[in-house]
Amino acid sequence: MATTTLAPRAGTWRQSWVIDWLTTVDHKKIGILYIVNSFLFFFAAGVLALVIRSELMVPGLQFVDEATYNQAFTMHGTIMIFLFVVPVLSGFANYVVPLQLGAPDMAFPRINALSFWLLPLGGILIFSGYLFGGAAAEGWTMYAPLSNARYAEGPGTDLWLIGLTLVGTASILGAVNIIATVFKMRAPGMTLFRMPIFVWTVLATATLILLATPVLTAGLIALFIDRNYGGAFFEPSAGGNPILWQHIFWFFGHPEVYIVILPAMGVVSEILPVFSRKPLFGYRAFVFATIGIMLLSFSVWAHHMFTTGQVFLLFFAFMTALIGVPTGVKMFNWMATLWRGSLEFTTPMLFALGFITMFLIGGISGVMLASPPVDFHLQDTYFVVAHLHYVFFGGSVFGVFAATYFWFPKMTGRRLNERLGKVHFWIHFIGFNLAFFPMHPLGISGMPRRVADYSPDAGFTLWNIVSTVGAFMIAISVLPFLVNLVATLINGERVGDDPWEANTLEWATTSPPPPYNFDRLPPIRSERPVFDLRHKHDAEHMAAERRAPEEGTA
Amino acid sequence: MGSSTAHSRWRTGHRVGSLLLLIAALAGCGMIPPEPETETARSVFTLYNIVLAMGAAVFVGVEGFILYAIFRYRRRDDRLPDQLHGNNLVEIIWTAIPTIIVLILFAASAITLGEVEARVDEPGQTIEVTGFQWQWEFRYLDDDEDDENDHTVVGSPASPPAMVVPVGEPIRLELTSTDVVHSFYVPNFLIKRDMFPAGTEGGGNQLEFTIDEPGTYSGQCAEFCGDLHARMTFTVEALPRTEFDEWLESAKAGETPAPSRDAAGTVLEISADEIAFDTRELSAPADQPFQIHFTNLEGVVHNVSIYDANDAEILIGEPITGPDAEITYDVPALPPGEYTFICDYHPVADMTGTLTVQ
Amino acid sequence: MTVDAPTSMSADIGASHAEIGHREAGMPTPLVGMLLFIASEVMFFGGLFAAYFNARAAFPGEWGPPPPAHALEMLPIALPLTLVLVASSFTMQFGVWAIRRGDQRALRNWTAVTLLLGVMFLAGQLYDYSILGFGIGDGVFGTVFYTLTGFHGAHVFGGAVGLTILLARSVQGQFSARNHVAVEAVSMYWHFVDVVWIALFTTLYILG
Numbered sequence A: 001m002a003t004t005t006l007a008p009r010a011g012t013w014r015q016s017w018v019i020d021w022l023t024t025v026d027h028k029k030i031g032i033l034y035i036v037n038s039f040l041f042f043f044a045a046g047v048l049a050l051v052i053r054s055e056l057m058v059p060g061l062q063f064v065d066e067a068t069y070n071q072a073f074t075m076h077g078t079i080m081i082f083l084f085v086v087p088v089l090s091g092f093a094n095y096v097v098p099l100q101l102g103a104p105d106m107a108f109p110r111i112n113a114l115s116f117w118l119l120p121l122g123g124i125l126i127f128s129g130y131l132f133g134g135a136a137a138e139g140w141t142m143y144a145p146l147s148n149a150r151y152a153e154g155p156g157t158d159l160w161l162i163g164l165t166l167v168g169t170a171s172i173l174g175a176v177n178i179i180a181t182v183f184k185m186r187a188p189g190m191t192l193f194r195m196p197i198f199v200w201t202v203l204a205t206a207t208l209i210l211l212a213t214p215v216l217t218a219g220l221i222a223l224f225i226d227r228n229y230g231g232a233f234f235e236p237s238a239g240g241n242p243i244l245w246q247h248i249f250w251f252f253g254h255p256e257v258y259i260v261i262l263p264a265m266g267v268v269s270e271i272l273p274v275f276s277r278k279p280l281f282g283y284r285a286f287v288f289a290t291i292g293i294m295l296l297s298f299s300v301w302a303h304h305m306f307t308t309g310q311v312f313l314l315f316f317a318f319m320t321a322l323i324g325v326p327t328g329v330k331m332f333n334w335m336a337t338l339w340r341g342s343l344e345f346t347t348p349m350l351f352a353l354g355f356i357t358m359f360l361i362g363g364i365s366g367v368m369l370a371s372p373p374v375d376f377h378l379q380d381t382y383f384v385v386a387h388l389h390y391v392f393f394g395g396s397v398f399g400v401f402a403a404t405y406f407w408f409p410k411m412t413g414r415r416l417n418e419r420l421g422k423v424h425f426w427i428h429f430i431g432f433n434l435a436f437f438p439m440h441p442l443g444i445s446g447m448p449r450r451v452a453d454y455s456p457d458a459g460f461t462l463w464n465i466v467s468t469v470g471a472f473m474i475a476i477s478v479l480p481f482l483v484n485l486v487a488t489l490i491n492g493e494r495v496g497d498d499p500w501e502a503n504t505l506e507w508a509t510t511s512p513p514p515p516y517n518f519d520r521l522p523p524i525r526s527e528r529p530v531f532d533l534r535h536k537h538d539a540e541h542m543a544a545e546r547r548a549p550e551e552g553t554a
Numbered sequence B: 001m002g003s004s005t006a007h008s009r010w011r012t013g014h015r016v017g018s019l020l021l022l023i024a025a026l027a028g029c030g031m032i033p034p035e036p037e038t039e040t041a042r043s044v045f046t047l048y049n050i051v052l053a054m055g056a057a058v059f060v061g062v063e064g065f066i067l068y069a070i071f072r073y074r075r076r077d078d079r080l081p082d083q084l085h086g087n088n089l090v091e092i093i094w095t096a097i098p099t100i101i102v103l104i105l106f107a108a109s110a111i112t113l114g115e116v117e118a119r120v121d122e123p124g125q126t127i128e129v130t131g132f133q134w135q136w137e138f139r140y141l142d143d144d145e146d147d148e149n150d151h152t153v154v155g156s157p158a159s160p161p162a163m164v165v166p167v168g169e170p171i172r173l174e175l176t177s178t179d180v181v182h183s184f185y186v187p188n189f190l191i192k193r194d195m196f197p198a199g200t201e202g203g204g205n206q207l208e209f210t211i212d213e214p215g216t217y218s219g220q221c222a223e224f225c226g227d228l229h230a231r232m233t234f235t236v237e238a239l240p241r242t243e244f245d246e247w248l249e250s251a252k253a254g255e256t257p258a259p260s261r262d263a264a265g266t267v268l269e270i271s272a273d274e275i276a277f278d279t280r281e282l283s284a285p286a287d288q289p290f291q292i293h294f295t296n297l298e299g300v301v302h303n304v305s306i307y308d309a310n311d312a313e314i315l316i317g318e319p320i321t322g323p324d325a326e327i328t329y330d331v332p333a334l335p336p337g338e339y340t341f342i343c344d345y346h347p348v349a350d351m352t353g354t355l356t357v358q
Numbered sequence C: 001m002t003v004d005a006p007t008s009m010s011a012d013i014g015a016s017h018a019e020i021g022h023r024e025a026g027m028p029t030p031l032v033g034m035l036l037f038i039a040s041e042v043m044f045f046g047g048l049f050a051a052y053f054n055a056r057a058a059f060p061g062e063w064g065p066p067p068p069a070h071a072l073e074m075l076p077i078a079l080p081l082t083l084v085l086v087a088s089s090f091t092m093q094f095g096v097w098a099i100r101r102g103d104q105r106a107l108r109n110w111t112a113v114t115l116l117l118g119v120m121f122l123a124g125q126l127y128d129y130s131i132l133g134f135g136i137g138d139g140v141f142g143t144v145f146y147t148l149t150g151f152h153g154a155h156v157f158g159g160a161v162g163l164t165i166l167l168a169r170s171v172q173g174q175f176s177a178r179n180h181v182a183v184e185a186v187s188m189y190w191h192f193v194d195v196v197w198i199a200l201f202t203t204l205y206i207l208g
């Protein structure tokens, strides 16, 4: 391979180190590349969010004009979703899933590397619109005909389309890899119903990606053809249909939101049991709820289109609200996991608890939006912006931070400083609520989203000030996090292989794990092999207890 | 000294506390929508409150339990708690409870939806509402077939239009757009509906409502439609029927006939397409009247207006909508100098230019 | 589908190094990957087909190529091309069966024939494009027609590249009865491309 031919010529350790990372096909290194790359995009999109919030703090245009503002929120939404949350969770999946399955690597290591490298490429293309007369500015939803060449001139939108096609291809290849890994690479004894919940959620996510993303790709290409080759898919003046774009986009877009929440739910389902010292309550119910959400998520897309007057309102309203049921089952199982546990409030646990408390708020606002008459009032107002940040940020991103604190010792052998971690959590948590809770009242009183300015008489000013203050608090909370990362890498506490007394197989190997992960595996007789190993004397008793309520598990 | 710092700390604590309380109270009130001003708005309002109450109950129950668990079960010693793996009965119970909530919400939503979507045979007034980048056109349809008789109001970002309507009778809006998707939204009516470009199959939406009280209600475009989306505002002015009739009568009478097109002298040519003028520079002779012959090549409303260096109006051109519409504006004699010409409907760089008079 | 560890409760050792990552039972991993990839391709074409049917349902006028061009006809080009592609699916499968028996020569010959048929199909389609009399910019029909057939063509091209590699490798005798996953994978893909064409042909030419 390229590495071996280049290595002798690479004079210094520095060069070989760089080349090693650039050409690696090790799932652990690729996972870390994913995570680092995603955080860089998070900071970029976060800075755009600060531009948005600064402009909105008080009425009038202070910092940017409308065109710049529109680019800012389009890029903010696009980057946050496609280049931060989705890939960062893929990164954790990449790192953790083979370890949790007791596998030496992913099924297709080279394809794994390819699907990573497409991401920065796509991201740079999307951003490069800024260099060619302005980035895309039609919102992350790119509604036609606003996104047709007539109304959206310039290469920014084309670059957005090309970039997203690459990013989408990357995640499809990644999904193929994950599913094949789960079905072909499990260690002996790792039956499907002994897989950690995180693996289940990642499997469900990969299935969603595999089935939903290609539809978006088809739409992106159709729009590209409309824009560049005189196509008429979405152009009403040529007989095309702009509503078709909305159907295609949301057929993908709604599964997409579960793509970013399911793995985060998986993370939380790993962390709560560890720090409650109990098994996850209702493992099987949890698996079925995950599958239920996965299936339902293909039948609700038109809840984003209630106000178009073009969809079967009651059907989509019912299916949408129904998704609250499996999600509720998960919520209640988490609560029961805490119940009569022995809770330890480490930083990962705090972020996991932050997830369940905040995601609940986003879930409830989602169910409110699922009622069409209520949505007629709230659609495209800040209430939706509040909803989406409570689920994305309060949900997925809290999950991402929980995962970072939780698996950092596995990746590096060192634990992030707990004190700084708690400072990070609390500033983050308070800032988050200050930034996004006010968006509910704003939306309810009628403030539309995607506006650079609002009337001073509308009564929106106070809440916008609070929200902007909150946004800057979130930005500040990132500082202790970054300091913590750097300081720990240089001089962090070395904590051994299993600092949290955790349950799953990744903790059965060294930290960081060797190439190909395991020399030897513990026996796998439940979904908590490492727990069983630690409590060997109870193991038989435990296994007997397990069989009783869950007959039929192989 | 100790006591005074303690005191001031208490005072700060008190302040922070009351601020937090204030915020919480505001947030609580903030969760209630604006005063509903139409019949349908009232039923949406009721539904909203039911939905909110259910959400609040779930919120309090779940968060309450989590908080309780956090305080009650914090780790005190190294003992391993009971290893509870699950219980099928509770799983069934907590699948059933949300299902019931969902069914109730669904039933309530379905009933309200019926009320919101109800249509009368004979609305008191039908108005054709057309959205364009970036403003509104309201056309008051009357009984005769002749479009020329219909009264039309067109807004511009600088002066958003008012939609005058009678109270106490059903108003029907027929919603379309000349370009991209817009959305008609009045917060006090608790309703919005998207407006699709003409020609979109199935895209001809309607909205119907009956306003209770005379008053002025502000509205705004709610679907992102490009640069000046934020400035697509309007108001709804509800008047008693008699006053409305008087208004409509006088508005129709006051409509200026098309300006004469026969004066001689200099004629400047300008045209508009794809939200851009074909030229950004015009020049005209000083101190004598001239004309501007304006061609609008696209199906989007445009006009040409002239402002002097102090932004005072010289000419507010009548708007026209193509494709291939033409109009001739008469411009009074102007002193030498630089003037700005602009499309009031699209005050963007591509539709702004300099008129040099010398 | 899953292999269990020895069930004896006293065994404290799980898998040893040699056992980790070896799951020979069931379908070979590359074929699993290919099947999953094909699943995503199904959704891709599903999206395009949905766009076709939506465009057709929403179209105000009469559906079909824009006026100067005449309606699509099966003869003289489309129907023969369909036969060519269907035939190529058979020749591909003969190749697969051959190598399963270990017959390298037959694999090579059948692969060559399949490749030839694929190239014939592509050439025929390009010729068809050149005489159709409407382009991708000619109304909704033009757009969906060229997008669907164009993407299908691109997939045939991709398959042809795969076949070329397969041919080169089989000339070098790289495949055997035990070791021919690549042949199976390419054939799966080729059959898929064939099925898409049959769906396209039915939609565009038979349903009209």
Ligand code: HEA
Pocket: A141, A257, A258, A260, A261, A303, A304, A320, A321, A323, A324, A325, A327, A328, A329, A331, A359, A360, A362, A363, A364, A365, A366, A367, A369, A370, A371, A375, A378, A379, A380, A384, A387, A388, A391, A392, A395, A396, B055, B058, B062, B098, B099, B101, B102
């Ligand atoms: C991670 C992302 C994520 C997640 C998980 C969700 C989850 C949900 N979303 Fe959300 N949504 C978005 C991201 C997400 N959403 C985004 C980004 C948009 C805006 C896109 C845009 O326009 O830009 C959006 C918009 C959006 C809309 C359209 C709003 C509009 O534009 O008009 C609707 C409407 O129905 C909706 C509903 C829901 C529902 C019902 C859920 C449910 O899954 C929630 C389920 C969870 C719970 C209900 C809480 C726990 C349950 C219990 C404790 C049980 C008991 C409770 C009850 C039965 C009430 N969402």
Ligand code: HEA
Pocket: A042, A043, A045, A046, A047, A049, A050, A052, A053, A056, A073, A074, A076, A077, A078, A080, A081, A085, A138, A139, A140, A141, A385, A388, A389, A392, A393, A396, A397, A435, A449, A450, A451, A452, A471, A474, A475, A476, A478, A482
């Ligand atoms: C995962 C998704 C995600 C996340 C995490 C966020 C995070 C944030 N979002 Fe996001 N947002 C969306 C997804 C997300 N958003 C989407 C999908 C939309 C809709 C877009 C559309 O309408 O098309 C949206 C829209 C949106 C709007 C509405 C814009 C409008 O409609 O006009 C606003 C307004 O306040 C907003 C604010 C914020 C803020 C303040 C944060 C903050 O929490 C961000 C916090 C992060 C930081 C502040 C970064 C910290 C970094 C630094 C301080 C720099 C350090 C730098 C170095 C070390 C190099 N967002």
Ligand code: CUA
Pocket: B131, B132, B134, B181, B182, B183, B221, B222, B223, B224, B225, B226, B229, B230, B232
């Ligand atoms: Cu018109 Cu927004």
Ligand SMILES: [Cu+2]
Pocket: A253, A254, A257, A300, A301, A303, A304
């Ligand atoms: Cu959705």
